[in-house]
Amino acid sequence: MTDKIIPVPEGSMVRRGILGLSAAGAAVGGLASAGLGLLAPTSARAQEAGTSRLQTVLERGHLIVGTGSTNPPWHFEDESGTLVGMDIDMARLLARGLFDDPEKVEFVLQGPDARIPSLITEKVDIVCQFMTVTPGRAQQADFTVPYYREGVGVMMMADGDYKTFDDLKAAGSDLTLSALQNVFIEDWAHKELPEARVDQFESPDAALQALNARRVDGYFGDQSAIRWLMQQAPDRYIDAGRGWMPNSYASAVKQGDPIWLNWVNTVYREAMLGVDFDYFAASYQKWFGITLETPKVGFPSEFA
Known part of the structure; x- marks a missing residue:
């Protein structure tokens, strides 16, 4: 049908x-x-x-x-x-x-x-x-068996100043991330990057544009979204290579x-x-x- x-x-x-x-x-x-x-x-x-x-x-x-x-x-x-x-x-x-x-x-x-x-x-x-x-x-x-393990992470410009997660952590308070506006978003980012500044935006597109315009050093978001964006522009972005705050995605009945x-x-x-x-x-x-x-x-x- x-x-x-x-x-x-x-x-x-x-x-x-x-x-x-x-x-x-x-x-x-x-x-x-x-x-x-x-x-x-x-x-x-x-x-x-x-x-x-x-x-x-x-x-x-x-x-x-x-x-x-x-x-x-x-x-x-x-x-x-x-x-x-x-x-x-x-x-x-x-x-x-x-x-x-x-x-x-x-x-x-x-x-x-x-x-x-x-x-x-x-x-x-x-x-x-x-x-x-x-x-x-x-x-x-009732949940089914999970079919994806989600988490949060950071995406960067491939030609930017930072190449690895260790680079991000070493940057300390000089690091600025963009993220979708959320009351908990700073706490989530600070679990692994405690000194980073987090600029919050009303939409994922606006947060991504801040990275594209190089107003921030990294885009902070769901790893699945990061993987999708990298699929669309494989030579433009790179993944920091670290994820945290895992959660499972499943169907429900x-x-x-x-x-x-x-x-x-x-x-x-x-x-x-x-x-x-x-x-x-x-x-x-x-x-x-x-x-x-x-x-x-x-x-x-x-x-x-």
Whole structure:
């Protein structure tokens, strides 16, 4: 099917909600045969499978994914207006696994604050939207296995005065960084560059332009954004070579559906380590400029 994109106004849904786990009754031994109204194990499994989101999606015939459109390299519109990015690739990977067709996906565009509410209200089947795994969010949604480890870092001009992270640190208070305005941004930068001055800007573009105009010595931001910018102009910028403040990006599903969560995790794991590795590796190369090493054959390394 052709992609269907439905925008959802940011903040248009309730922010919080805790859902109880669904469960099917089961009986063992003589209890089932005693006519006590309990489900036998086979019946319990059938009921559980029938109520899973996996079955709902298969019967519907396409996947509904919550995502965004303004944050490269995760999700954005290319020059032709097509929605692309790493999150989009992960969604299409799921659609291919479900229907053998990566086009059978409907994207619901939403703001970051609508990610969990859209799951709770079942507007989407899954969220693929640069979502950081946190204990608080894990109380409201179930996270998949992570598919990217994010962090912050510094990007510099390739022909600038500083070439390495050690150069930046040695500069002390003479170092000036540009960054997107955030109440915590100076604290984040000062964790590794305690003497640096941080000039804050209202948009990432303005922060980048400050670097291009050489009004600052480095651009401080997410490492994924830095990798993307370096992909666009490989001879213009260099990475300082150090990242800090790690956080994991994963997809999220509504709580209480282990069948659906397990299926998505199976697809993601085999993309990172198994049958769909070539697809996953191509996405990493395209969006981050990272060449992934082919998993070694033999005993599965994740169990070593």
